[in-house]
Structures are given as structure tokens and as C-alpha cells.
Amino acid sequence: MMTGMWALYAREVKRFQKIMLDTVFSPLVNVALYLGVFGVVAGDRMVDGISYLAFVYIGLLSMMLINSSFSNPSFALIIAKNVGSIIDLQLVPIRNWKIGIAYALAGLTRGFITLGIAVLATVWFIPLHTIAHPLPLLAGVAITGIEFGMLGVAFGFWAKSFESLTILTTFIMQPMIFLAGVFYPIATLPAPWNIVSQFNPIHHNVNIIRYAATGYSDGSVMVSAIVVCAISALFFALMNFVTRRNLRMQ
Amino acid sequence: MHSLEITNVTKKFETPKKDPFIAVNDVSFTIEQGKIHGLLGPNGAGKSTLISMICAMQRPDAGTILVDGASVTEHPTEVKQMLGVVPQEIVVEMAFTVEEVLYYFAGMYGVPEHERGARIREVLTELDLIDKLKDRARNLSGGMKRRLMIAKAILHKPKFLILDEPTAGVDVSLRQKIWALVRRLNAEGTTILFTTHYLEEAEQLCESITLIDHGRVIKNGKLKDIQQEFSKNAIHFELFDRCVPHLDGVTEVGSDYEFPMTDLGRDMTALTTHYKGNIKTIRSESASLEQIFLKLTNNSNV
Ligand SMILES: Nc1ncnc2c1ncn2[C@@H]1O[C@H](COP(=O)(O)OP(=O)(O)O)[C@@H](O)[C@H]1O
Ligand SMILES: [Mg+2]
Numbered sequence: 001m002m003t004g005m006w007a008l009y010a011r012e013v014k015r016f017q018k019i020m021l022d023t024v025f026s027p028l029v030n031v032a033l034y035l036g037v038f039g040v041v042a043g044d045r046m047v048d049g050i051s052y053l054a055f056v057y058i059g060l061l062s063m064m065l066i067n068s069s070f071s072n073p074s075f076a077l078i079i080a081k082n083v084g085s086i087i088d089l090q091l092v093p094i095r096n097w098k099i100g101i102a103y104a105l106a107g108l109t110r111g112f113i114t115l116g117i118a119v120l121a122t123v124w125f126i127p128l129h130t131i132a133h134p135l136p137l138l139a140g141v142a143i144t145g146i147e148f149g150m151l152g153v154a155f156g157f158w159a160k161s162f163e164s165l166t167i168l169t170t171f172i173m174q175p176m177i178f179l180a181g182v183f184y185p186i187a188t189l190p191a192p193w194n195i196v197s198q199f200n201p202i203h204h205n206v207n208i209i210r211y212a213a214t215g216y217s218d219g220s221v222m223v224s225a226i227v228v229c230a231i232s233a234l235f236f237a238l239m240n241f242v243t244r245r246n247l248r249m250q
Numbered sequence: 251m252h253s254l255e256i257t258n259v260t261k262k263f264e265t266p267k268k269d270p271f272i273a274v275n276d277v278s279f280t281i282e283q284g285k286i287h288g289l290l291g292p293n294g295a296g297k298s299t300l301i302s303m304i305c306a307m308q309r310p311d312a313g314t315i316l317v318d319g320a321s322v323t324e325h326p327t328e329v330k331q332m333l334g335v336v337p338q339e340i341v342v343e344m345a346f347t348v349e350e351v352l353y354y355f356a357g358m359y360g361v362p363e364h365e366r367g368a369r370i371r372e373v374l375t376e377l378d379l380i381d382k383l384k385d386r387a388r389n390l391s392g393g394m395k396r397r398l399m400i401a402k403a404i405l406h407k408p409k410f411l412i413l414d415e416p417t418a419g420v421d422v423s424l425r426q427k428i429w430a431l432v433r434r435l436n437a438e439g440t441t442i443l444f445t446t447h448y449l450e451e452a453e454q455l456c457e458s459i460t461l462i463d464h465g466r467v468i469k470n471g472k473l474k475d476i477q478q479e480f481s482k483n484a485i486h487f488e489l490f491d492r493c494v495p496h497l498d499g500v501t502e503v504g505s506d507y508e509f510p511m512t513d514l515g516r517d518m519t520a521l522t523t524h525y526k527g528n529i530k531t532i533r534s535e536s537a538s539l540e541q542i543f544l545k546l547t548n549n550s551n552v
Contacts, residue, residue, distance in 0.1 A: 007357025
């Protein structure tokens with residue numbers, strides 16, 4: 001039944017709406033700070049025909065999208081496991097994969113709202129006046145949000161505590177984001193890192209979003225699109241596997 | 251059709267020392283549609299484990315459970331849709347108000363949006379919780395949280411309501427309210443399965459019971475039949491002076507004495523002639539569930 005899944009989705013959206021200040025302001029302040037610093041340092045520099053500031057801007061927004069979509073379901077599920085309200089997910093007549101999708105979609109929604117507000121607040125300071133490919137941009141944002149939403153669900157079900165979440169963010173997500181071509185084109189990285197970055201899934205998300213927004217791409221867009229789809233499928237499988245392990249009859 | 255059909259269900263756990271531990275041992279019983287059934291037994295008897303298998307939260311190691319003819323292990327989602335469950339542990343959402351908790355939970359059972367508001371008000375009014383509608387669920391008192399959990403379980407009008415110790419830690423007047431609600435739901439056709447510590451409650455509510463101890467069924471059937479079985483052969487009496495020679499066949503049961511009965515009139519006469527004015531009370535009434543329970547669990551412990 002479809003309605004059950006949507007009610008769960010609506011509940012998870014409501015959950016972050018209750019902490020809207022948190023939801024919106026911390027990433028907003030983050031992006032604004034970065035932009036302030038890069039604006040001063042970069043000035044009018046150009047990267048392959050687009051302004052460096054616009055280049056970094058899209059990278060930062062992608063990073064924000066990935067972070068919000070990932071952390072929303074992980075936080076919600078780790079809390080649910082700690083207070084015991086996870087039992088509700090075992091009682092209700094919603095299939096496991098739909099439970100995962102509801103949480104991942106709520107993550108995407110949070111990413112989307114955060115992104116929207118950040119863009120409205122900061123786009124005026126960026127030398128970026130048109131969107132190169134609006135529909136692909138929407139698609140790129142949506143698939144990135146759902147992709148990391150699903151990873152967040154898998155992680156939320158797997159993790160025992162917030163410490164695991166901190167460890168993952170600090171030691172895996174952050175380094176991956178730094179090597180994803182957020183701050184500079186990966187071609188300009190020194191020897192091993194430019195190759196390593198090609199294998200960093202986040203790089204490909206940033207690349208398709210940046211290409212759709214500005215027309216600039218940091219490597220083949222086709223390859224990036226394929227990688228993003230493949231990784232999304234992988235995360236979907238991973239999410240289902242971990243969700244089932246946690247919610248199935250033991 | 252039976253609302254619930256449990257056949258040879260067994261559930262094993264591993265103790266921390268990796269020894270197998272059988273929490274539910276070859277349990278079988280049925281509940282007819284529209285009945286109130288009590289699942290009774292001391293702490294650790296296996297009641298909650300059995301309930302979690304009925305709710306598709308745990309998988310039996312052996313045996314089958316059918317809810318309305320549907321296998322719990324094969325059709326868990328369909329079974330969950332038919333059930334309303336009040337788990338033993340009180341758990342509440344951190345972030346939401348009472349209204350929000352109920353609104354979304356009802357939604358997850360497919361209650362349409364436009365019906366939820368009215369149902370929430372109706373149920374909360376009956377549970378005397380309506381003035382807490384906008385309060386944060388986590389700020390409620392223990393008894394209120396318990397009622398919130400009951401409200402969650404009945405919003406979608408389940409065919410079959412399962413309550414695991416719904417009155418534990420709840421004061422007397424509140425217990426009355428909860429049982430009144432259970433009676434009303436039953437009168438409207440809901441089948442009820444519940445566990446309780448308070449045997450008097452079971453006595454007042456149930457038509458049929460299952461007694462379990464150490465994971466095994468020790469008695470199952472209609473409450474009336476069980477009471478008759480345990481009382482038809484005995485006369486109970488109390489004495490003022492306990493240090494007297496006793497009639498053959500008299501045994502001590504707590505502060506009472508028991509005498510095996512073959513003919514009510516003749517045996518009563520025999521007792522009154524023997525003890526005369528020493529008899530404080532004498533009765534051949536049906537045994538209380540508590541007496542039956544003590545007798546059965548003692549026997550099984552020997
Ligand atoms: N997940 C579990 N792992 C190990 N032992 C368990 C588990 N759940 C219950 N038990 C044990 O099974 C027995 C029955 O527990 P339970 O069903 O909760 O009893 P009741 O509800 O009748 O008080 C207890 O001894 C309990 O410690
Ligand atoms: Mg119990």
C-alpha cells in the first residue's frame with residue numbers, strides 16, 4: 001500500500017521541519033563562510049572559461065546537498081534505535097524497502113530545501129547568471145540527493161551510535177569530498193590524487209551538477225552520469241540489505 | 251474461522267554463555283474470532299516472546315502462526331495490517347506532539363488523511379488524554395504514555411488487538427478506563443489478546459485463557475471450564491483454631507484447608523460435624539485464577 005510509505009515520508013519531513021533553523025542555517029553559514037574566504041582569495045580568477053568563484057560555489061552546494069541528504073536519515077535512525085522507537089518500523093504494515101525509500105526521500109527533501117535556501121541567499125554574489133542545462137540540473141540534484149539519502153539509511157541502520165557517524169563523516173566523507181573536485185579541477189591535482197579522484201564517486205556527482213549548472217565539466221560527463229547511476233543502484237542494494245537485516249524477523 | 255492459530259511454536263535464544271535457552275516451547279492454542287483471550291504466566295514465562303512472534307517481529311524456530319488464516323512468516327505485511335499492538339515497553343518519539351505521533355502512525359496503517367483528525371479526537375477523548383493533544387509526547391507521565399501507545403494501536407481499527415501488560419504500572423481508575431475501552435472494542439467485533447499480571451483482571455475480562463510457565467502451556471481453555479475443573483472436587487474452609495486433629499483427606503492450602511468432595515451435602519455434614527464451631531468459613535465455590543495458577547505452577551516446578 002502506497003499511503004503507508006508516504007505517511008512515513010511525511011513524518012520524516014516533519015521531523016526536520018521542526019528544527020528548521022538547524023536545517024537551514026548551519027549549512028548556510030558554512031557556504032557563506034567558504035564563499036567569503038574564496039571570494040577574497042580568488043578574486044576574478046578564471047578556470048577554463050568560468051569564474052573560479054562560480055566553480056567553487058557549485059562544488060560547495062553539491063557538498064551541502066550530499067551532507068544533508070546523508071545525515072538526515074542517519075541521524076533519525078540512530079536516534080530511533082537509541083530511544084527504541086525503531087519498534088514502530090517493525091510493527092507497521094510497510095515493506096522494508098519502502099521504509100528505506102521513505103527515509104531516503106526525506107533526506108533528499110531536506111537536501112533540496114537546504115539547497116534552495118542557500119541558493120536564494122547567496123546566488124546574488126556569484127558571477128553566475130544563467131543555468132546551462134536546467135532539467136539535467138534538476139535530475140542531477142535529485143539523483144545525488146536520493147543516492148546519498150540511501151547511503152544515509154544504510155548507515156543509520158548499521159551504526160550503533162553517533163560516534164560511528166562522526167568517525168564516518170570525519171575519516172571517510174570529508175576526505176572524499178576534498179578529493180572530489182569541489183575546490184579545484186581534479187586535473188590540477190598532483191600525480192596520484194588526480195587518478196584517485198576519478199574513483200571517488202562524489203567527484204562524479206559534483207561533475208554532473210556543475211556541468212548542468214555552468215556548462216563546465218571536469219572530465220567526461222557521460223562517464224560521470226553512468227558512475228552516478230551505478231553507485232545509486234549499489235547504494236539501493238546496500239540500503240535494502242542493511243534495512244532487511246535490521247527489520248526482518250530475527 | 252480462528253483469529254489466531256498457534257501450532258507447535260518454539261523459540262530458542264542463546265544465553266550469553268552460548269547455551270541454548272528455550273523461551274517458548276512447543277506452544278499451541280487458538281483464539282476464536284471476537285473473543286477476549288488472556289495469556290497469563292509469571293515473569294519470564296515467554297509471553298512477550300510469543301507476542302512478538304505473532305506480530306511478525308520474531309521468527310519462530312519451529313511451528314506456525316496463522317492470523318485470520320494468513321501465515322505470519324509468509325505474509326508479514328498483510329498480518330501487520332490486521333493487528334493493533336501495544337508492546338510491553340513504553341517507547342515514545344522524541345520530537346513529536348501527541349497529535350503528530352498519532353497522525354503519522356495512523357497514516358502508516360493507511361488511514362486516509364481526512365479521517366485521521368476525527369479518529370484521533372475520538373480515541374483520545376475516550377482515553378482521557380484529549381487535553382494533551384498538543385503536548386510533546388516525551389513530556390507525558392508514564393500512565394499517559396501508556397495510553398498514547400494504546401491509542402496508536404487502535405486508530406486504524408484493527409481486527410485483532412494485542413496488548414502486552416497494558417495496565418502494568420497504571421493506577422486503578424485508569425485501569426478501569428483501559429478495560430472499558432477494551433470491552434467496547436470487543437463488543438464492536440475486535441478480537442483481543444492480552445497479557446497481565448493482575449489475575450483478577452483476567453478473571454473479569456476473559457472468556458478463555460492460556461496459562462504458560464517456562465515457555466510451556468500448562469493450561470488452556472474456557473475460563474469457566476478451568477475454574478470448574480479445579481473446584482468441583484473440593485470444599486475449602488478456614489478454621490479459628492488450627493491446632494486440632496483433622497479429618498482424613500484434609501490438606502492445607504495457604505491459610506485455607508481443602509477437602510476432596512464426592513457429594514456436596516454428605517461431605518459438608520461430615521466436615522461440620524467434625525469441626526463444629528471451629529469453622530470460620532466454608533465454601534465450594536469456583537477456585538480463583540490465582541489459586542489455580544499457584545497450584546499449576548507449583549506442580550510444574552516439582
Ligand atoms: N532476545 C532475547 N535474547 C535472549 N533471551 C531472551 C530474549 N528475549 C527474551 N528472552 C528470555 O526469554 C524468556 C521469556 O521472556 P519474555 O517473553 O519477555 O517473558 P514474559 O513476557 O512472559 O515475562 C526470559 O527468560 C527472557 O530473559
Ligand atoms: Mg513480557
